[in-house]
Amino acid sequence: MIFLNVLDTVVGVRVAGRSREDIEEVMQDTWNWPWINGPVDTHDVTISASIRGQDLWPTEVTVVARDIESLLRRLTTHITESAKEAQAGRLTMLRASAVANKRTGDTIAFVGGTGTGKTTLALSLGHSYGYVTDDTVAIRSDNTVVPFGKPLSIQHEFGTLPTGELPVDIVSPTAFWLETPPDNLNIRAVVLLDRQEGYTGAPYLTEVETLAGILEMSSEVSYLTELRQPLHRMASIVEQSGGIKRLTYRSAHDVMPLVAELIGAPQ
Numbered sequence: 001m002i003f004l005n006v007l008d009t010v011v012g013v014r015v016a017g018r019s020r021e022d023i024e025e026v027m028q029d030t031w032n033w034p035w036i037n038g039p040v041d042t043h044d045v046t047i048s049a050s051i052r053g054q055d056l057w058p059t060e061v062t063v064v065a066r067d068i069e070s071l072l073r074r075l076t077t078h079i080t081e082s083a084k085e086a087q088a089g090r091l092t093m094l095r096a097s098a099v100a101n102k103r104t105g106d107t108i109a110f111v112g113g114t115g116t117g118k119t120t121l122a123l124s125l126g127h128s129y130g131y132v133t134d135d136t137v138a139i140r141s142d143n144t145v146v147p148f149g150k151p152l153s154i155q156h157e158f159g160t161l162p163t164g165e166l167p168v169d170i171v172s173p174t175a176f177w178l179e180t181p182p183d184n185l186n187i188r189a190v191v192l193l194d195r196q197e198g199y200t201g202a203p204y205l206t207e208v209e210t211l212a213g214i215l216e217m218s219s220e221v222s223y224l225t226e227l228r229q230p231l232h233r234m235a236s237i238v239e240q241s242g243g244i245k246r247l248t249y250r251s252a253h254d255v256m257p258l259v260a261e262l263i264g265a266p267q
Contacts, residue, residue, distance in 0.1 A: 002027060003036040003043060006083040007091065007138050008146050010036070010043040013075065016055035023049065023068055030072065030172045031079075033149030033180075045082045049075055072170045076151055084136065088223035091146065092233050094190075095220040096137040097122035098145065099129035099259070105184040106263040107145045109137040110247070111220050112193030117252055119152065121193075123176055124252040125259060128266035130181030131173055136222070137187075141233075143240045145185035149173050189262040190241045192216060194248045203249030205258055210235075213244030 002013040002024060015023045028035060049063040049071060050056050056064070063078050065071035084093055097118035100107040110121050122134040133148035140146065151170045192208060208216070214234045224230050238244055245262070249255055260266070 002031075003040045004031055004034045004079065005036055006034050006079055006150065007087050007093075007136065007148055008140075009045060009083040009086045010040060011045045011047065011079055011083055012040070012043040013079070014046060014048045015050070016048065017050040017052070019051045019068060023051070023071065026068055026072060027075070030076075030151040030170050032172050032174060033147075044086050047075070047078055047082060069170075072151075073153075073168055076153065076170055080135065080150060084222055087138065089226035089228065091138040091140060092227060092237065093222040094137040094139070094217070095135075095222065097134045098132035098137045099125045099263075100132050100145075100181045100185050101188075101264045101267065102130045102179060102182055103267045104264060105182045105186055106188035107132055107137075107181075107185045108189040108191060108259060108263045109145075109187060110191050110193055111137075111217055112195070113220065115195070116193035117195045117249075118193065120252045121255065123152075123178070125256065126173070126176070126178035128256070129179065129259070129263075131178035132181050132185065139187055139237060143187050143237060145187055147181050147185060149180075152176070187237055187240055188242075190217065190238060190244050191262070192244060192246045194246055196248065196250055199248065199250040203247060203251075203255050203258060205245045205247055205261075208244040208246050210238060210243065214238060217244065 004011045047061045048056050053064045063074045065074055094111050096109040096111040098107050098109045110118050119134040138146040154169045227233050
């Protein structure tokens with residue numbers, strides 16, 4: 001069985017069938033950041049995976065696909081969602097990307113919906129700052145941040161799937177030469193993304209009124225209602241972050257000076 005440390009959750013993946021060794025090799029290449037090399041006494045979640053359902057074990061979550069690439073895409077989703085469900089009520093999980101100052105561990109979360117540029121920001125800044133995640137910024141009750149270096153889902157435009165969707169490649173952060181984050185991460189800035197395709201000026205930050213910002217940010221929190229005193233949790237995060245900012249921008253390549261203002265220059 002493969003063991004991964006995903007959002008403070010130990011996920012065991014039991015691969016079955018004739019392609020088991022090939023699947024495990026591909027998983028080790030793509031899930032190499034959360035991969036657990038040492039022995040594991042207990043784990044929190046078990047997922048059984050197989051090509052065409054060969055030799056599956058009876059577990060709570062089963063993932064089946066027709067080929068390795070499809071299986072990997074589905075596994076990435078199931079592993080992520082299973083870990084998030086396991087941490088519901090424990091971690092505050094923002095739909096956001098994040099990078100961190102490699103010296104101090106100060107972390108900036110870029111919060112926004114689909115199409116706001118979260119992944120692009122993480123990839124662009126992750127060559128200079130520590131790459132934390134492109135998917136979920138998970139914050140513990142003491143406002144420390146859980147690194148989540150899951151494989152990246154990169155959509156490309158060459159051909160379409162039978163469903164009409166654009167195909168997605170699952171790639172390790174290592175493939176992009178992203179910097180690993182420091183061990184101790186603390187939330188230091190929360191930024192709501194306002195990416196405007198037609199915007200031609202320099203990117204800029206504006207202060208967001210606290211209550212309005214918390215309400216807007218709350219709409220991007222997974223399992224919000226499972227948290228104990230959710231508004232108090234959000235207020236604590238905002239207080240440690242020095243308030244909520246809004247980033248108006250067009251290109252991720254132009255925001256480095258603003259990020260340096262919030263969490264310090266890259267080391």
